[in-house]
Amino acid sequence: MEKPNASLIEPIGEVNLHTPKWNFNYGFKKLQFLLESFFIKKGFLLLIVGFLLGRALILAKLTPFSLPFFAAVYFIKKDRAPLALIGLVTGAATLSLGNAAFTFIVTFLFLFIYRISQKWLNNEMRALPFFVGIILGLSKLAEAFILSRAITLYDVMMVGVQASLAFILTMIFLQSIPLLTANKRRQLLKTEEIVCLIIMLASIMTGTIGWKVYDLSLEHVLSRYLVLVFSFIAGATVGSTVGVVTGLIFSLASVSSFYHMSLLAFSGVLGGLLKEGKKIGVSVGLFIATLLIGMYGEGGGSLLLTIYETAAAICLFLLTPQSLTSRLAKYIPGTPEHMAEQQKYMRKMRDVTAQRVSQFSNVFHALSKSFSQTDAFPVENEDEREMDYFMSHVTEKTCQTCFKKEQCWAKNFSTTYACMEEIIHEMDQNDGNISLRMSREWEKLCSRPKKVYETIAQELTFYQANIKLKKKVHESRKLVADQLLGVSEVMNNFAKEIQRERENYYKQEEQIMEAMQGFGIHIEQVEIYSLEPGNVDIEMSVPFCNGHGECEKLIAPMLSDILGETIVVRLEECATYSNGFCHVVFRSSKAYTVDTGVAHAAKDGGLVSGDSHSTIELGLGKMALAISDGMGNGERAHYESDETLKLLQKILQSGIEEKIAIKSVNSILSLRTTDEIFSTLDLAMIDLKNASAKFLKIGSTPSFIKRGKKVIKIQASNLPMGILQDFEVDVVDEQLKAGDLLIMMSDGVFEGPKHVENYDLWMKRKILELETDDPQEVADLILEDVIRSKSEIIDDDMTVMVAKIRHNTPKWATIPVQKMKRQA
Known part of the structure; x- marks a missing residue:
């Protein structure tokens, strides 16, 4: 099919070549819309179905379809019930007028009883099949008594069969009628709904028994057509089910149709197996089944007639539009169309969710920008306005009632204003005191100097409190902006x-x-979620290995060779029995790994240290090493440092950038308490993909990197956390290498040695003298040297954290796979 906009790129003279095709497609869609509107929206499809069910028979004499169908339509679509009743009565009239009269009477009897008892029903849907079965059974008993003036055991048995069928058919119609009345259906069909739909379609087709077109039985043609459609859509399983159910319904309706059940079931299996050949393959399956099963018929004439009926069904099937089968396939689980529809739905839900999250992100960004912009445009001459307000409050309480007001503020305004402004500044900066010179000058001008001094001191208290409050509000606003x-x-x-x-x-x-x-x-199943370099994610189901480690020793090395990067076993769930399968997750291994060692000691050998340390594994292959030193010693200092690291860990693991995380922690600590309790932070962020590191030092001591015979000092100047709310975090970038030793320490270790003038040189010398590169041994030796240099007196909390950078070499070597090209 050509694209609808193909005419836009064609020469003008050739537009007419595409116009008829466009008109045909438009006309076909319009016709389809009109048919759907007429049959489904207006309910005339129920009229046709009712007509066929009204004349459908079971065992050549039972009519259990009419009342269940009407009851289900009345329960689901009450406004379409009259159409269904007209169809049922008309269909029953084709059998006999007595059937039509009985259908009409039993329907009104059902309506009368059901409407009266409806007020006492708690669950109408559950009670409906019982009403239908009982009412139809009693009505049939009454009919048998009226006609023969006696009720035999055979009559009771037939009434019981018909009432039971009515009970079952009511539940089936309740499941399947919504499929005929819903113009747009979103949910997929359940297994029960598929079976109910098949039973209803087969029941409808029993209404065509006896209809012939050129000696071709219409029920045979339609039943084989139904099997063809479902075999083509859903495969052998559903096709054979449709064949068996349809054949069974026809066998109950007419004993002569019993052998057709084998034909329909076999054709469903063959058609489903040959569905890869599209419509032709499914048609061939039906034709082969017809030849094989038809040979057991009643002679050559019967076989030829069966072949003609099959040919008619195949013609109808080939003429069925692809759009109809694709539309039905969307609602049947397991079909490619259903999977595509589900993926489309999931993509839509994913896009909607992402859009909502993005909208929330924009809201938070706008709020952050709004909080930041309030400080971006300071008020002009704000200091002068504050001074004017301050002086107005002072003069209101002092100069307003003074007899020299006119002389001071009317004749000598500039002199008085400048002198009072200088007094305010001096008292503000000198804790309420003024110089002797300023005092003499003011006493020459003012007749109430002492009153003015007292008022200024009193107003200064409120002024300073107001300034502090504004500063707190500004700092809080900045914190909120950064966090948002x-x-x-x-x-x-x-x-x-x-x-x-x-x-x-x-x-x-x-x-x-x-x-x-x-x-x-042997691999049972492989699922690849990502092949992105450095982020490979593969899951496998492998046989039970009895603890031999095949996944780590064989499969992971082979995957490493195939993908061109190191793959390791991240998770392995072993089977609980010998014939089961293990679930294994393979992920990319990071290029580097970090081994850590920590040594610490509390002041005076106590149990609680004011220092805290943490190793934080973050997403995206990053690791954070942190030391925090709370001010002082003991439990309070330990609480402050530990709380700092806990807050930092939670914020970093949420994905917030390091500088914003540290600023947030600092603001929280400074706003949380009015006590002068501070804590330092020494943070190293190491990227395990390339060994690059970021160092953020907040009031902490330098760190050192030992690289062979070279020692590199890492230092930054920032105040401890909690002193200032608004500060800039200095970030030091350093490229680490395999074999490097990163040594971080608290001030108790760095400034611990006695009688040492230059702590840097002393620490570098001690690091160079180390003869081991084991992180734990290095941490123990440094701490021991510091304690020995202080005559084994621990006068401060001490913490040393050492990390060694090394290449991440897998335990098992890769196994070359010659037959397969690398995927990387």
Whole structure:
């Protein structure tokens, strides 16, 4: 089919070549819309179905379909019940007028009883089948008594069968009628709904028994057509089910149709198996089944007639529009159309979720910007206005009632204003005191100097409190702005992660399975979620290995060779029995790994140290090493330092950038208490992909990197956390290498040695003298040297954290796979 906009790129003279096709498509869609509106929206499809069910028979004499169908339509679509009743009565009239009269009477009897008892029903849907079965059974008993004036055991048995069928059919119609009345259906069909739909369609087709077109039985043509459609849509399983159910219904309706059940079931299986050949393959399956099963018929004439009926069904099937079968396939689980519809729905839900998260991110960003902009434009001449307000308050209480007011403020305004302004500044800066010179000058001008001094001192208290309050508000606003900006960035990144669609790696999965099987390893299932370099994510189901470690020793090395990067086992869930399968998760290994060692001691050998340390594993292959030193010693200092690290860990793990995280922790600590309790922070962020490191030092001592015979000092100048709220965090970047030793310490270790003038040189010398590169041994030796230099007196809390950077070499070497190209 050509694209609708193809005419836009064609020459003007050729536009008419595409116009008829466009008109045909438009006309077909319009016709389809009109048919759907007429049959489904207006309910005339129920009229046709009612007509066929009204004349449908079971065992050549039972009519259990009419009342269940009407009751289900009345319960689901009450406004369409009259159409259904007209169809049922008309269909019953084609059998006999007595059937039509009985259908009409039993329907009104049902309406009368059901409407009266409806007020006492708690669950109408559950009670409806019982009402239908009982009412139809009693009505049939009454009919048998009126006609024969006696009720035999055979009559009772037939009434019981018909009432039971009515009970079952009511439940079936309640499940299947919504499929005929809903113009747009979103949910997929459940297994029960599929079976109920098949039973209802087969029941409808029993109404065509006896109809013939050129000696071709219409029920045979329609039943085979139904099997063809479902075999083509859903495969052999559903096709054979449709064949068996349809054949069974026809066998109950007419004993002569019993052998057709075998034909329909066999054709459903063959058609489903040949569905890869599209419509032609399914048609061939039906034709082969007809030849094989038809040979057991009643002779050559019967076989030829059966072939003609099959040919008619195949013609109808080939003429069925692709759009109709594709539309029905969307609602049947397991079909490609259903999977595509589900993926489309999931993509839509993913996009909606990502859009909502992005909108929240924009809201937080706007709020952050709003909080920041209030301080970006300071008020002009704000200091002068504050001074004017201050003087107005002072003069209101002093000069307003003075007899020299006119002389001071009317004749000598500039002199008086300047002199009072200088007095205010001096008292503000000197804790309420003024110089002797200023005092003499003011006493020459003012007749109430002492009153003015007292008033200024009193107003200064309120002025200073107001300044502090404004500063607190400004700092709090800055904290909120930074945190809102961090949350906005995290949510924006999360929205981008949501929009990343899982790619299909069917080809790569088959290649990996083929390579493993070629090596002699049986793999049950392979699922690839990501092949992004450095972020490979593969899950496998492998046979029970009885603890031999095949995943780590064989599969992971083979995957490493196939993908061109180191793959390790991240998670392994072993089977609980010998014939089961283990679930294994393989992930990319990071290029570097970090081994750490820590040594610490409390003041005077106590149990509680004011220092705290932490090793934080973050996402995206990063590791954070942190030391925090609370001011002082003991439990309070330990609480402050530990709380600092806990807050930092939670904020960093949420994905907020390091500088914003530290500023947030600092602001929280400074706003949380009015006590002068501070804490330092020494943070190292190491990227395990390339060994790059960021150092953020807040009031902490220098760190050192030992690289062979060289010692590198890492230092930054920032005040401890909690002293100032608004401060800039200095970040020091350093590229680490494999074999480097990173040594971080608290001030109790760095400034611990006695009789040492230059702590840097002393510490560098001690680090160079180390003969081991084991992190724990290095930490122990440094702490021991510091304690020995102080005559084994511990007068401050001490903490040393050492990290060694090394290449992440897998335990098992890669196994080359010759038959497969690398995927990297």
